[in-house]
Amino acid sequence: MWILAALALLALLLLTGEGVLVGLRWGVPVFLPLDRHVVVLGPTRSGKSRLAKKIVRRSGLPALILDWVGEYDLGLRVDARHLRYDLRGFDKKLLAEIIGLSLNLNEPSIYFLYRAVRNAEVKRIGDVLEALESFLVTSRAEVEMRAAIARRLEYIVEVLERGRVPLDLLLRLRRTVVIDLSRLRLYEEKVLVSLFVLALLYDRVQKEGVSRQPRKLLVVDEAQNVIKRGDVVRHLVFESAKFGLRVLLVTNEVPPDDVLVHSYIIITRPHMMYKLQTKRSALVIDNKVVEMKIV
The missing domain is CATH 3.40.50.300 (P-loop containing nucleotide triphosphate hydrolases)
Structure with a gap:
């Protein structure tokens, strides 16, 4: 058949x-x-x-x-390594999801990252790290979470911020x-x-x-x-x-x-x-x- x-x-x-x-x-x-x-x-x-x-x-x-x-x-x-990313207008929820999935972050960490970038002006990947580091935390657990995310993100930002060729x-x-x-x-x-x-x-x-x-x-x-x-x-x-x-x-x-x-x-x-x-x-x-x- x-x-x-x-x-x-x-x-x-x-x-x-x-x-x-x-x-x-x-x-x-x-x-x-x-x-x-x-x-x-x-x-x-x-x-x-x-x-x-x-x-x-x-x-x-x-x-x-x-x-x-x-x-x-x-x-x-x-x-x-030569790409440049223009993140203006990029959906903040999607941005947090993509970074979180790439770094194998758990759901609470992805949501924390979203809160950090939600009201920030994000034009490039480095702005995500800056928004995270300046985000006001209210507990020791959040301090540790912010530090853990920033440490993992920093390795990537150092490489992806050097680009000059616009991906767009x-x-x-x-x-x-x-x-x-x-x-x-x-x-x-x-x-x-x-x-x-x-x-x-x-x-x-x-x-x-x-x-x-x-x-x-x-x-x-x-x-x-x-x-x-x-x-x-x-x-x-x-x-x-x-x-x-x-x-x-x-x-x-x-x-x-x-x-x-x-x-x-x-x-x-x-x-x-x-x-x-x-x-x-x-x-x-x-x-x-x-x-x-x-x-």
């Missing part, structure tokens, strides 16, 4: 001819539609990044790529841009930059209005480090689709179920932990599995 379903899906893809070529089945092209987000799933060294680069090239869309380990040799390449300018470009995260030493720095990019890009595409057609790709390499950061992150990913942004999540871990429901899945190499009935590379659309050779 599943063979008939796979054949029907393959026939549909071939008849429409829409999407990006990703593989061959029995010598016949298999296309990936771009009307949803995409998860590229596979174990280490199974060709995930190589396939992601092919999808970017073949889509013809401008792409923003978060390159965790320095594998993407496409377009304009920018060292993440890169988000406006109609070409492929690679943000190289590999030069950042701390894991928390990479996560924070990734979440800032996601949030600011979402804000930009939202202002451009609703679009049923894809207008831009966001490629998140090592996406397991980002997507598991909480509901606010997944909300930004889900909602961005209605504004023409397609997110390509490149990961070696199976994402949460709500991510899978909103995405097409490409498996570069099967693994017992993925719990999908396929013996080779495959495209999964609406629970239908089309085995293929990736090209």
Whole structure:
């Protein structure tokens, strides 16, 4: 029965001819539609990044790529240490959530950070630290909480305050841009930059209005480090689709179920932990599995 379903899906893809070529089945092209987000799933060294680069090239869309380990040799390449962040107008609750999730803060600490920045003028990341240090505390517990947050935030601010390349300018470009995260030493720095990019890009595409057609790709390499950061992150990913942004999540871990429901899945190499009935590379659309050779 599943063979008939796979054949029907393959026939549909071939008849429409829409999407990006990703593989061959029995010598016949298999296309990936771009009307949803995409998860590229596979174990280490199974060709995930190589396939992601092919999808970017073949889509013809401008792409923003978060390159965790320095594998993407496409377009304009920018060292993440050189980015400058304009946080004017940034939602304070979202700002506190993003910083808190990046630093693995608990809920009370995130709320404390929000209280500190709620009425402060925040133009850059350093302003967050200044608002935190000047925030009036009323108990010893709050003194200790403020010190703990400031200590962890200070390490990141020292790195991210040096940039001169406006991130907002890169988000406006109609070409492929690679943000190289590999030069950042701390894991928390990479996560924070990734979440800032996601949030600011979402804000930009939202202002451009609703679009049923894809207008831009966001490629998140090592996406397991980002997507598991909480509901606010997944909300930004889900909602961005209605504004023409397609997110390509490149990961070696199976994402949460709500991510899978909103995405097409490409498996570069099967693994017992993925719990999908396929013996080779495959495209999964609406629970239908089309085995293929990736090209």
